Amino acid sequence: KNEVEQSPQNLTAQEGEFITINCSYSVGISALHWLQQHPGGGIVSLFMLSSGKKKHGRLIATINIQEKHSSLHITASHPRDSAVYICAVTIQGAQKLVFGQGTRLTINP
């Protein structure tokens, strides 16, 4: 079983819909990262969080340390949000990241 599990693996929605991507992990962590990768493109960090909630524009990330779960929300989704969203955790006491397999999001106009 992977240490970091994301769901769903694929998500297709219509423009304007509210999007939720989930990430569960099974290890102690010191930080959780949400990353975005456009097709054929590089990887960009969206959020890094260790507790609570962060917001940037239409994107919101939350984490529940007790439940070992994080969610990434996109409000008023747009076709330009189409990308792969990757959850990664920094394992507590280790100096490395472990990644989920990613969620491929497609927003249709």
Added chain:
Amino acid sequence: NAGVTQTPKFQVLKTGQSMTLQCAQDMNHEYMSWYRQDPGMGLRLIHYSVGAGITDQGEVPNGYNVSRSTTEDFPLRLLSAAPSQTSVYFCASSYGGGAWNIQYFGAGTRLSVL
């Protein structure tokens, strides 16, 4: 500000050839790391470094060597390329001596081994 620069962007090798993937950052980050990304799998850590002169193995280190002689550069060497090393390789860096800060990724190197 260039950020993290990877070269080359594309490379085709024959089995048994060796090559070096270059990674340089201009942000004075202590932590640097190499990942490979394969279809259907998440990014996997190959090697990482917490500062100049210090490197350690990640999840999939076999067939790869690294060194960190300066803060800026963290090259990845393929000793004898194999088809199983066909992948997209990403270098990343972050402030501080661990992976607990925001990660900055290079644009990637797409490698094919024939």
